[in-house]
Amino acid sequence: MQRFLDSLNEPQRNAVTLPAQHALILAGAGSGKTRVLTTRIAWLIATGQASPQGVLAVTFTNKAAREMNTRLAAMLPISTRGMWIGTFHGLCNRMLRAHHRDAALPQTFQILDSADQLGAIKRMCKRLGVDDERYPPRNIQYFVNSAKEQGLRAPDVEVVDDINRHYVELYAEYDAQCQREGVVDFAELLLRSFELLGRNQLLREHYQARFRHILVDEFQDTNVLQYRWLKLLAGTDNAIFAVGDDDQSIYAFRGANVGNMAAFEREFQVRNLIKLEQNYRSHGHILDCANRLIRNNESRLGKNLWTDAGEGEPVRVYEAMSDALEARWLVEEVRSLVAEGGMRSDIAVLYRSNAQSRVIEHALVAQGIPYRVYGGLRFFERAEIKHALAYLRLIANPHDDGAFLRVVNFPARGIGARSLEALGDVAASAGCSLRDACASLGGAAGSRLSTFIGLIDGLATETRELPLPALIEQVVQRSGLRQHYENEREGEERLENLRELVNAAVAFLAEEGIGQDVPANAGVAIADVPADGLLAAAGDGVDVLDAAGPDGARSTPLAEFLGHASLAAGENQAGEGADALQLMTVHSAKGLEFRVVFMTGLEEGLFPHENSSAEPGGLEEERRLMYVAITRARERLYLSYSQTRMLHGQTRYGLKSRFIDELPPESLKWLTPRGTGRMGTWHDATGWPARSVPAGSGSPATRDRGTGLRIGQAVEHARFGEGVVMEIEGRGDDARAQINFGPSGIKWLALSVAKLTPL
DNA sequence: GCCGGGCTAATTTTT
DNA sequence: TTAGCCCGGC
Numbered sequence: 001m002q003r004f005l006d007s008l009n010e011p012q013r014n015a016v017t018l019p020a021q022h023a024l025i026l027a028g029a030g031s032g033k034t035r036v037l038t039t040r041i042a043w044l045i046a047t048g049q050a051s052p053q054g055v056l057a058v059t060f061t062n063k064a065a066r067e068m069n070t071r072l073a074a075m076l077p078i079s080t081r082g083m084w085i086g087t088f089h090g091l092c093n094r095m096l097r098a099h100h101r102d103a104a105l106p107q108t109f110q111i112l113d114s115a116d117q118l119g120a121i122k123r124m125c126k127r128l129g130v131d132d133e134r135y136p137p138r139n140i141q142y143f144v145n146s147a148k149e150q151g152l153r154a155p156d157v158e159v160v161d162d163i164n165r166h167y168v169e170l171y172a173e174y175d176a177q178c179q180r181e182g183v184v185d186f187a188e189l190l191l192r193s194f195e196l197l198g199r200n201q202l203l204r205e206h207y208q209a210r211f212r213h214i215l216v217d218e219f220q221d222t223n224v225l226q227y228r229w230l231k232l233l234a235g236t237d238n239a240i241f242a243v244g245d246d247d248q249s250i251y252a253f254r255g256a257n258v259g260n261m262a263a264f265e266r267e268f269q270v271r272n273l274i275k276l277e278q279n280y281r282s283h284g285h286i287l288d289c290a291n292r293l294i295r296n297n298e299s300r301l302g303k304n305l306w307t308d309a310g311e312g313e314p315v316r317v318y319e320a321m322s323d324a325l326e327a328r329w330l331v332e333e334v335r336s337l338v339a340e341g342g343m344r345s346d347i348a349v350l351y352r353s354n355a356q357s358r359v360i361e362h363a364l365v366a367q368g369i370p371y372r373v374y375g376g377l378r379f380f381e382r383a384e385i386k387h388a389l390a391y392l393r394l395i396a397n398p399h400d401d402g403a404f405l406r407v408v409n410f411p412a413r414g415i416g417a418r419s420l421e422a423l424g425d426v427a428a429s430a431g432c433s434l435r436d437a438c439a440s441l442g443g444a445a446g447s448r449l450s451t452f453i454g455l456i457d458g459l460a461t462e463t464r465e466l467p468l469p470a471l472i473e474q475v476v477q478r479s480g481l482r483q484h485y486e487n488e489r490e491g492e493e494r495l496e497n498l499r500e501l502v503n504a505a506v507a508f509l510a511e512e513g514i515g516q517d518v519p520a521n522a523g524v525a526i527a528d529v530p531a532d533g534l535l536a537a538a539g540d541g542v543d544v545l546d547a548a549g550p551d552g553a554r555s556t557p558l559a560e561f562l563g564h565a566s567l568a569a570g571e572n573q574a575g576e577g578a579d580a581l582q583l584m585t586v587h588s589a590k591g592l593e594f595r596v597v598f599m600t601g602l603e604e605g606l607f608p609h610e611n612s613s614a615e616p617g618g619l620e621e622e623r624r625l626m627y628v629a630i631t632r633a634r635e636r637l638y639l640s641y642s643q644t645r646m647l648h649g650q651t652r653y654g655l656k657s658r659f660i661d662e663l664p665p666e667s668l669k670w671l672t673p674r675g676t677g678r679m680g681t682w683h684d685a686t687g688w689p690a691r692s693v694p695a696g697s698g699s700p701a702t703r704d705r706g707t708g709l710r711i712g713q714a715v716e717h718a719r720f721g722e723g724v725v726m727e728i729e730g731r732g733d734d735a736r737a738q739i740n741f742g743p744s745g746i747k748w749l750a751l752s753v754a755k756l757t758p759l
Numbered sequence: 760g761c762c763g764g765g766c767t768a769a770t771t772t773t774t
Numbered sequence: 775t776t777a778g779c780c781c782g783g784c
Contacts, residue, residue, distance in 0.1 A: 089774045186774045649775035
């Protein structure tokens with residue numbers, strides 16, 4: 001243990017060895033926060049202050065949880081399997097499975113991912129005849145999730161107007177439907193677990209007595225409900241060790257509440273506040289840029305990163321004529337970096353929004369440079385996988401209407417929309433599941449439905465003795481999925497994915513320590529969780545910790561695997577291993593680091609994004625996002641922007657981002673003449689200087705109209721500052737121009753009045 | 760049930 | 775520009 005402590009710097013070591021009290025660790029980017037977190041756990045266990053069972057460590061992503069597990073296992077000669085290290089959702093899932101009865105859930109309750117949830121809402125709207133113009137399912141989904149993330153049930157939501165009242169009704173209706181079908185959405189996992197602990201004193205006290213140490217990663221990303229959940233588990237005696245960085249809070253838009261950091265400090269009277277400011281990642285100029293930029297934010301707890309790695313290279317800034325030229329320059333730069341012996345996988349290309357990747361990909365393809373785009377469809381989200389999982393879900397829980405509808409006619413069984421509508425009516429009036437409504441339907445439709453039910457029931461009974469992988473094989477075969485994709489022209493990849501699903505099940509069982517020959521539907525005890533009922537039976541004075549009995553705390557490998565599929569979603573993309581350039585949004589780059597980083601598209605309106613200015617605190621969140629981007633780079637950082645960009649099918653004329661102006665000039669090296677502003681020659685959208693002025697709208701000459709202005713021209717205004725002409729309308733005295741003044745906004749100015757100086 | 764034309768909207772996203 | 779969605783026609 002000592003050797004791990006010795007390898008830490010002083011603040012890190014202080015944090016790791018804090019007494020068992022609440023602590024807030026402000027961990028700057030690249031300051032070794034994961035290291036501190038895992039060493040803290042190891043230290044608590046090694047010094048006998050905590051048992052592995054007595055620690056709860058919570059993260060946001062599966063990746064972070066896995067990382068923590070691996071590092072911990074490397075430090076201590078213990079198995080981390082039984083430990084409560086996981087994501088908020090994963091841990092809540094675990095708790096709800098163990099106490100499904102107390103939580104009023106079926107033993108094999110299933111988890112809806114976002115797409116499933118939206119589907120469930122659409123189904124509800126159809127059933128209730130909701131006008132989806134006035135109440136778009138997307139908005140209902142947003143409404144429900146935000147309410148749940150605040151810890152509010154439908155009756156708790158304050159009704160402010162009629163529209164709002166409808167949303168509340170739909171929320172209640174949606175929850176009722178989920179309850180009927182035995183499914184829970186992501187936010188429900190949290191809320192249900194929170195309510196369970198709040199209502200069940202015995203259970204609450206049990207977990208409070210167990211988890212003397214609660215460690216939280218990325219604390220700045222917690223939402224209101226997660227904070228309250230932690231608070232509940234902490235009780236009065238347990239110590240919360242929260243690690244976070246308010247400067248990297250970039251998820252306010254999805255409910256994250258940075259305010260939790262200040263609230264934690266206040267409400268828990270935190271006396272141990274430690275700042276980790278030594279950065280082990282980036283060279284000096286890069287850090288200087290990050291520090292100077294983030295200083296412009298008013299609301300922050302205050303930190304300043306430093307390094308002893310030396311100044312390093314200056315940050316390179318490039319101004320391109322067009323987005324295509326920006327991409328072309330980038331590709332050339334990458335080529336020379338690779339020619340010098342650099343790895344492509346060490347280089348990241350970042351952008352604010354996904355749409356920006358297109359033009360870059362185009363240039364990369366043209367030059368034959370391998371690349372990988374992050375984001376997109378994940379393994380368990382693929383259609384064929386979702387289909388197979390739906391069959392499995394029906395086996396686990398026949399009343400899952402979402403799963404029923406997904407596969408009742410896939411592969412096609414002649415059960416069309418009409419039949420399903422009739423079936424839906426029967427189910428609605430009888431208040432039963434679609435499956436149970438099938439018996440009431442006669443005729444051809446009825447018999448086809450019976451056949452389908454027979455298939456599901458047959459699979460359920462005949463596979464009772466089969467282990468999970470074999471069950472999946474059977475399902476893929478008997479459902480007709482395999483044959484369906486064999487007949488499809490491009491079904492080979494889908495078949496490959498279905499085979500991969502079987503492998504995923506094998507891997508899952510191995511990871512969970514479930515025997516490969518345990519029948520998929522047999523009860524499996526969840527490691528040392530007190531069982532439903534057992535707690536009550538154990539009553540007072542009995543140590544329930546080891547009471548995991550044969551009865552209650554059992555789930556089935558199938559249900560567990562389905563939960564895993566919803567929560568883990570799998571890798572974004574295949575193609576690992578190859579040395580490829582990494583393309584991603586700034587958001588998805590959080591937590592990663594690269595030797596070289598290209599931050600592209602640094603233009604007003606794009607980054608900071610124009611929509612952000614409307615939201616309170618929006619600009620500061622954009623700035624934190626830029627801070628995240630800068631601090632991803634270890635050795636070399638490029639910043640680039642373009643004078644013109646194709647956006648929504650139109651050429652937009654932008655200004656360089658204010659964020660570039662906020663950086664220390666002495667740390668920058670301009671690759672193009674500094675702040676050149678506009679060039680005299682017109683370049684078309686492909687980035688090539690036009691040999692002749694192209695005809696048609698958008699070309700400068702056709703818009704001049706004797707105003708002396710061109711589109712794309714830089715001008716200066718006494719009040720608004722520097723701007724770019726975006727549009728010109730009318731002629732003579734009526735002529736007016738739309739000008740993008742960047743920070744001052746986009747204005748229409750009458751040219752006869754406005755005093756504009758061409759730059 | 761499937762295909763294609765027309766319409767619309769267009770940050771960021773993990774679980 | 776383009777991707778996703780809905781509706782009408784076969």
